Every structure is written in C-alpha cells, then in structure tokens.
Amino acid sequence: MKILSNEELALVLDKEIFRLISECADKLGIECYVVGGYVRDLFLERPSNDIDVVVVGSGIQMASELKNKLGRKAHLSVFRNFGTAQVKFRDMEIEFVGARKESYSHDSRKPVVENGTLEDDQNRRDFTINAMAVCLNNERFGELVDPFDGIYDLEDGIVATPLDPDITFSDDPLRMLRCIRFATQLNFQIEDETYKALGRNAGRIKIVSGERIKDELNKIILSKHPSIGFDYLQRTGLLNLILPELAALDIVDTRAGKAHKNNFYHTLEVLENVCGKSDNLWLRWASLLHDVGKTRSKRWDNLAGWTFHNHNIVGEKMVPVIFRRLALPLDSKMKYVQKLVGLHMRPIVIADEVVTDSAVRRLMNDAGDDIDDLMTLCEADITSKNEVRKKQFIENFRIVREKLTDLRERDYKRLLQPCIDGHEIMKMFDLGQCREVGMLKQALKDAVLDNRVANEREPLMQLLMEKAKSMGLV
Incomplete structure (x- = not known):
C-alpha cells in the first residue's frame, strides 16, 4: 500500500479520461468525484479499469456530456430507472450516478432513493475503504474526501462500516457477504463491532436472491485463500443459511473413544x-x-x-x-x-x-x-x-x-497405428523387406492420421489394394 497526498493523487489521476471528465463537470457547473473501488485500489496499487463517478447533480447528464466529448469511439448506456449511466471507452467502463441518500424497508434490499449531497452518498457506502472520494473538478483536482478515515483502515488492513454496522447490514444484507469477500480478497481483518454485527444480522440474508449470493461466493472461491472467507461464513452463522450442507460438516462425533476428523x-x-x-x-x-x-x-x-x-x-x-x-x-x-x-x-x-x-x-x-x-x-x-x-x-x-x-x-x-501391418503386406504381395512395403505402410498411416479412412480393416484393405495397383504390384 502507498499513502498518497492530494498532490500525488492529482498526478496519478492526470490522465486523458479524468481530465475530460473534469472539463465536463466544470462546464456543467457540478461537483464531480471518482469514488469507491477505484480510489481504494489507487492506494493499494492495484490496477483497475472500472471507474465509478459521483456527481452532485445528474449522472445521466454528465455521462452524455462525456460521450459527446469522446465522440464515436465511446458507447453510452443509460439506465433511467436507476438514474445511472455508463460510458465505455477503450478498455474502460465509467459509471456515473448522482449523489443520493437511501432509506430501506425491512423486507427488501431495494432502497427508496432521493437526491443528496456527497456526504449523503458517502454515508450510504458499505465500508470505510469504499467510501473515499477524490474530487475531479479542476479547482480541487486530486483532493481526497475521506470522512470515515478509510485511508487508515486500508493501512491497518481492516474492513469496517462507515456507520452503525447493524443498520448497514440490516438495510442491505448482501453487504454481509461483501464484507467477508473483501476481507478474503484483501486478506484484511473484520473490525470487531462489524464482525459481531454479522452474527446478529445473519438471518437477514434470507431476503437476498440466490443469484446475488452466488456472485459473492464465486468471488470468495476465486480469491487466493478462499478458506478465510468460508471460515468467516461458518463462524458468523451465514454459511448455515446459504450452504447448510457444507456447514453441517463442522462437527466431530466421538463414540467408544473414537472420533472422526472435522x-x-x-x-x-x-x-x-x-x-x-x-x-x-x-x-x-x-x-x-x-x-x-x-x-x-x-x-x-x-x-x-x-x-x-x-x-x-x-x-x-x-x-x-x-x-x-x-x-x-x-x-x-x-x-x-x-x-x-x-x-x-x-x-x-x-x-x-x-x-x-x-x-x-x-x-x-x-x-x-x-x-x-x-x-x-x-x-x-x-x-x-x-x-x-x-x-x-x-x-x-x-x-x-x-x-x-x-x-x-x-x-x-x-488407435492411430493402422491395423494392417508390414508383415501382412509382405505376405499379401509376396514381398521381402523393401521400399515398396514402406510406401504401402506409409500410405495407410497417412490416411489414418489425416482421418481420411477409419482405422478398420475393410476400408484400409480397399485403400491398400488401390495403392498397390497404382504401384504395379497387383
């Protein structure tokens, strides 16, 4: 990991795409920030081509402005139901969303969304290490906004929620799996109160679809040391709810002094x-x-x-x-x-x-x-x-x-050695060891290797007789 000052962040972000986003934001007169995983990975010195941008205004308007600047080489996708838009350019995907605040009902992961400030948007983020934002407006280009000290949690290797973890996990239970997934992928520890909240809120995972659970499990399984994640899942009670067949193996029975392994x-x-x-x-x-x-x-x-x-x-x-x-x-x-x-x-x-x-x-x-x-x-x-x-x-x-x-x-x-061998060829045509026998053997072998003739006696015999005839042996 590398701690970057605002000046160093400005240098790291001094790329064509961020300068163009900056120009678009200033032209529209709106605040604009790169947020989330891209910022986290800057400090972790990990490559990333997925860029999330929050604007205090319309994300769709901002994405449209950038598309116009980039021209035909860029592709714009608009998701009006979610108030978001995506611009694909070269090997990059840039997601734009307006800053928002959210409220949840107890039986759904889908929040009621309202326009909000950058502070509102950072409050709704899942973890402190994902709540950091870097300003892209020209006047403040490269300025880190980190209200929850995510930079220090990154440095200490800790996954923690920005606000009360019970509220964070109850509002969106998928965040519990994301918490364990990040701890696994980054080899981080889960902060104590956050860890306890996982156990207290495990039952909420029941409202999450198998599709979303599967995505997080696959990411855990594909990490360098997936056992970290499955150990967390087991100890928090989540595994018994999503993969009870595996959780049930965590038992050691003893009888007559004999125990089986865990x-x-x-x-x-x-x-x-x-x-x-x-x-x-x-x-x-x-x-x-x-x-x-x-x-x-x-x-x-x-x-x-x-x-x-x-x-x-x-x-x-x-x-x-x-x-x-x-x-x-x-x-x-x-x-x-x-x-x-x-x-x-x-x-x-x-x-x-x-x-x-x-x-x-x-x-x-x-x-x-x-x-x-x-x-x-x-x-x-x-x-x-x-x-x-x-x-x-x-x-x-x-x-x-x-x-x-x-x-x-x-x-x-x-399978590939012809079933008619040299000895049989010599006997059929009354030949001793000679060049003609070698030529006939090679003809059969080539036909089998090239898959022109099945390695079976009848078709090979037909081919052999044709070749022998062409050589004047019949």
Whole structure:
C-alpha cells in the first residue's frame, strides 16, 4: 500500500479520461468525484479499469456530456430507472450516478432513493475503504474526501462500516457477504463491532436472491485463500443459511473413544490445496463439495468405527440441489462438478491397492477429458497427519499419473497405428523387406492420421489394394 497526498493523487489521476471528465463537470457547473473501488485500489496499487463517478447533480447528464466529448469511439448506456449511466471507452467502463441518500424497508434490499449531497452518498457506502472520494473538478483536482478515515483502515488492513454496522447490514444484507469477500480478497481483518454485527444480522440474508449470493461466493472461491472467507461464513452463522450442507460438516462425533476428523476444516484444507494448483472455478467448487455427502452417510460400526461409505455417491446427488438453490449453472459445469464429486474416491482406492492397467483404464474411461482435474482434486484430498501414510499415497498417486501417461500413449498408438501391418503386406504381395512395403505402410498411416479412412480393416484393405495397383504390384 502507498499513502498518497492530494498532490500525488492529482498526478496519478492526470490522465486523458479524468481530465475530460473534469472539463465536463466544470462546464456543467457540478461537483464531480471518482469514488469507491477505484480510489481504494489507487492506494493499494492495484490496477483497475472500472471507474465509478459521483456527481452532485445528474449522472445521466454528465455521462452524455462525456460521450459527446469522446465522440464515436465511446458507447453510452443509460439506465433511467436507476438514474445511472455508463460510458465505455477503450478498455474502460465509467459509471456515473448522482449523489443520493437511501432509506430501506425491512423486507427488501431495494432502497427508496432521493437526491443528496456527497456526504449523503458517502454515508450510504458499505465500508470505510469504499467510501473515499477524490474530487475531479479542476479547482480541487486530486483532493481526497475521506470522512470515515478509510485511508487508515486500508493501512491497518481492516474492513469496517462507515456507520452503525447493524443498520448497514440490516438495510442491505448482501453487504454481509461483501464484507467477508473483501476481507478474503484483501486478506484484511473484520473490525470487531462489524464482525459481531454479522452474527446478529445473519438471518437477514434470507431476503437476498440466490443469484446475488452466488456472485459473492464465486468471488470468495476465486480469491487466493478462499478458506478465510468460508471460515468467516461458518463462524458468523451465514454459511448455515446459504450452504447448510457444507456447514453441517463442522462437527466431530466421538463414540467408544473414537472420533472422526472435522470434515469442514478438512474441506477447507482441500480447497486451499486445489487453489495452489488451479484457478478453475468449477474445480474449486468440486473441492468445496467433495465431502458434502459425509453427514448423510455417516455410520458407526462396532469394528471399523466411524464410516462414510458411498459419501461420494450421496454427494454427487446433492450437487444439483445446491446448484439450483444458488442459481449456479445447471449445464455442463454442474455435470463436471457432479462427476468429480462422484469419482473422487476412485483414484484413492486405486492408489491404496495394486495399481493395475485395467483399473486405470476404467478410471480414464469414466473421467474422460476431466481425468487430470480429478487427479488434482484427489491429490489435494491427501491431508492425513500420518506422514508415513501420506507419503505412501503421494507415491501411489505418482504411479497412477505415470500409468495414465503410459496408457494414453499406448492407446494413442493403438488407435492411430493402422491395423494392417508390414508383415501382412509382405505376405499379401509376396514381398521381402523393401521400399515398396514402406510406401504401402506409409500410405495407410497417412490416411489414418489425416482421418481420411477409419482405422478398420475393410476400408484400409480397399485403400491398400488401390495403392498397390497404382504401384504395379497387383
């Protein structure tokens, strides 16, 4: 992070787009500020092309004026119902909105909106680090307006609300997920009173749509260390309301002196392991849901202790229910997650026994193109504290990987090597080892590789006879 003075902010913002916005604001005689995430990211030295601009007046009028200045290279979108407008120019998106104040009813996230001052607009912001504004008017260009000391919260790594957090979260419960998302993405701590308010207001999340919840969960999952966010969600009670199947794993039962591991924190460990290897959102979802079937499949056996037989099959059936509730896609992405959840025990079983070609080939057939992702998930699932057993699993998985590579090569050769070989060609045409045999073999091979002829005996035999005839061998 870098603390910037007003003079330094003016230098950082001394770009064509901000100077043009400044000219438009002064021409219209209205106050104009860049606000929110763009300002926050200036101090965090993070790149951003999404620019939010607040004007004390009409945001639509301001956007229209900028569009006229930029000409045909810019695209203007107006959203009159919301009083906002967007200008797209090159790789930038600039959102314009008039300063406003809001009031909420208890059963809705949609506020009653009135025109307001910059102070009103900053009061309605979700967090202090998002409530900072920098003036773009020429006379005050680069001046920071920071009534809630967001700059110090940025410096201290804290997420806090500008006003009473109970009111902030009750008014718009989605802000609770945004709070946890920012803490996760930025690796910040949640301020104590703000954190307590999350627990007190968790029940309000019920009025938020699955679509909006899904968007925040995806951003948490795609962060560098998503386990931070899911730990916050669990400890505040939010997870039990939005993903109860996962929250239910946070339990350790003991019987006859035998306890099973905490499968919730095991899941977070697996998720972190996967994140270290892949940024595939759906592979991360598969790692998050890979053990959700354990709560429903848990049984006590007097000899074996706690068992979770077929938890992968149970979990596979739970995936569509979860995806539907959270408005996640029900297409091939869901089926991919289902497949990985359902198959995640197979490589472990193979690795725990003698690794045979037939078992690996069956696994390849069932996993298809997702075999490498399945192996990544299974390797991430090795969280045993028994170092000897852990090393054995890692070594066995290495063997499975090697067999996968070997079988792919062998199957590739088997599929692409013509089924009529040189020995048969020599016998058919009564030839010894000679150039003509090589030419006939190459003709068949080229036809198969170019996919001109199926690698089947009858069409290859027809091609062989035609080629032999053209060479005067028939």
